[in-house]
Amino acid sequence: MPHEHHVEGGRYALSKRLGSPTSQGMSHDTDPTHVADSPSGETGASAPGQNPGNDQDPIRPESGQTEATHPRIQELEAALEEMREKWLRSEAEMQNLRTRTKREVDDARQYATQKFARDVVEAAENLKRALSSLPAPADGEDALITRMREGIESTERSFLGILERNGISATDPAGHPFDANHHQAMAEQHSDEHAHGTVIQAWTPAWTLHGRLLKPAMVVVSKGAPPAAETPAG
Known part of the structure; x- marks a missing residue:
């Protein structure tokens, strides 16, 4: 009947769009009724940490961002070195002060009389x-x-x-x-x-x-x- 022919034609067209199992080489695992286990527990979902369509590692900053942070790192390193030099000078001055004070105390004890x-x-x-x-x-x-x-x-x-x-x-x-x-x-x-x-x-x-x-x-x-x-x- 014309109505049945129209239904069969619609099924054939849908099969052509989806691709038949035989023509695509699909096994029974691709059957919509059979869901394969995936690391994410979801069918067709990407693994955590992966960004489909983007090869850039999300943890590693982009090259432009790394270069932009270099001046700040250098500034912090320079400030750290300056603080270290100030600490060393202060420590040397304190050691000289302790030595001088000890000498003065010893002299005071020896020559008080x-x-x-x-x-x-x-x-x-x-x-x-x-x-x-x-x-x-x-x-x-x-x-x-x-x-x-x-x-x-x-x-x-x-x-x-x-x-x-x-x-x-x-x-x-x-x-x-x-x-x-x-x-x-x-x-x-x-x-x-x-x-x-x-x-x-x-x-x-x-x-x-x-x-x-x-x-x-x-x-x-x-x-x-x-x-x-x-x-x-x-």
């Missing part, structure tokens, strides 16, 4: 003067003089030992070159035995406290040999 030490060495010099005022030892001298000398000498040795243990020491510069930093010239005289500028005699020693000068030595300095006497003209 400097004024007292100057007064103490006066007492030591007075003991030396007391010994010098006694007559030289001689046979048959008075026993009282002998005991007095021995007592003063013993006191002087003990006193100098106490000073040494506390960083105070005395130096006799006799026979050494004159040093204006540690010696005070009280007189000059000619000497055949001492070169010019040599200390002939020390009236008092040079006193130091932990190596720092407390009191200079009072000395007599040689002017060298006396000039030769002129021969009178004959």
Whole structure:
């Protein structure tokens, strides 16, 4: 019948548009009634992270975007380097400050008694003067003089030992070159035995406290040999 022919023709046209299983080489898996398992659980859906029709990796920025961020990265790196240099300078300054402070504290501890030490060495010099005022030892001298000398000498040795243990020491510069930093010239005289500028005699020693000068030595300095006497003209 014409109506049936029209229906058959419509089916044939629909089959041509969809493609027959035989002509497309499709298996039973492509049957609309059979849904194949896919990673996404949906028929025909793309896998996560995939963008059909776009080969660009969504995680990797585009080249233009990467180039645009370079100046910002360089700016941050420069700021970081500047902060690092400032930190290093600050650390060096703090270390210098700690060293200087420690040195000042040590000096304050060592030299806090400097004024007292100057007064103490006066007492030591007075003991030396007391010994010098006694007559030289001689046979048959008075026993009282002998005991007095021995007592003063013993006191002087003990006193100098106490000073040494506390960083105070005395130096006799006799026979050494004159040093204006540690010696005070009280007189000059000619000497055949001492070169010019040599200390002939020390009236008092040079006193130091932990190596720092407390009191200079009072000395007599040689002017060298006396000039030769002129021969009178004959």
